[in-house]
Amino acid sequence: RKEVEQDPGPFNVPEGATVAFNCTYSNSASQSFFWYRQDCRKEPKLLMSVYSSGNEDGRFTAQLNRASQYISLLIRDSKLSDSATYLCVVSTSGTYKYIFGTGTRLKVLA
């Protein structure tokens, strides 16, 4: 089993739709969680960190469920510019080890 698993998609959604991605992780000692966005042939860029109580940044909401060992990303009112691959990243404080999921591809359609 992979340490971090994501549905590869693609998720094809119309503009204005709400879409959610999940990411599961296997190491219960994981302490830090992030969502990154990666555009085609570009570097990953931090979208948001994920906090225990959940957090929101504009149209984006991230949640953490430690009991079930997954994190989620909700995107409301999807824009064409949201089309990208979303990477889930899990790490343990004090270590170098950041584990990346293979990404979920989102296509927002006009």
Next chain:
Amino acid sequence: IAGITQAPTSQILAAGRRMTLRCTQDMRHNAMYWYRQDLGLGLRLIHYSNTAGTTGKGEVPDGYSVSRANTDDFPLTLASAVPSQTSVYFCASSAGTGAREQFFGPGTRLTVL
């Protein structure tokens, strides 16, 4: 310089040749990393450095070496390139390890023939 720079942007290399990928950051981050990204496999850690003067092996270190002579620079060397090292290479840095987010350079696209 703002953030992380990598050079070259892309390179085609004959098998058996030596190649050094350069990475420089200006954020004074302690930790730096080298990843390779291959289709369907996601980002895999090659080597990392927690601070200047120290380095460590990641998930896929074979065939690669690194050095960290100072805070800003973290070059990755392929001593004798092989076709399986064809990939996109990303350098990253973070203020600390684990809990701190990573910042990535623009990547080097390497093809080994």
